[in-house]
Amino acid sequence: MAAKVATRPPAETLSLWKREQARLKAFVVDRDTEAWQRDPAFSGLQRVGGVDVSFVKGDSVGACASLVVLSYPELEVVYEDCRMVSLTAPYVSGFLAFREVSFMVDAVRRLREKEPHLVLFVDGNGVLHHRGFGVACHLGVLTDLPCIGVAKKLLQVDGLENSTLHKEKIRLLRAGGDSFPLMGGSGTVLGMALRSHDHSTKPLYVSVGHKMSLEAAVRLTHGCCRFRIPEPVRQVGG
DNA sequence: GCGACAG
């Protein structure tokens, strides 16, 4: 009989997970901590990484945890790590990290010749999250590396909605690099919608993961886009 | 009850 991951965790588990998110959230740094982040050309940055856990078709447990490192600004793959893993938690919106982050942390640990200025792109959100602590924050705090959350779809949280007005703002993004802020209910900027290149209509949703300002995160994301999806995430996903 | 729901 094939092993299966529970459909949805019991309420007690979700409660524990929320508590863990609240505890770790206190360690998030949402500003630039590295010298290269303030440089107009990101001089000093040499490595950008991407992490992802991709599924095996027809299997609810088996998955492949991957980490790639690319040179910057050339965006050529210089390191790849892929390992088969067994998932233990189901996907629940708002709790993606509890399904994937431990495998990402393991992959980062295996990267022994760790580049001094590595920054990680995470397929998912950072502070643009139900409780302000998405998977990109979670990975950042656990690894102490700068992390950027890049989501392909808007997570509608804290007053954000995929409304007519939102779609109109998307229409007004004309060139690659154009962006507009995503304001939460309290007037806080949670993230930015970014047109990642000239020939992409559908924006990316960029938010701070850890050790980086939103401005630097958006600018670097744009700098890593040859196509709609930033190269570190595109190369790690397949 | 209904819509929404990162990956």
Next chain:
DNA sequence: ATCTTGTCGC
């Protein structure tokens, strides 16, 4: 995440 069909542009 996955699947599926159609359509457009190069």
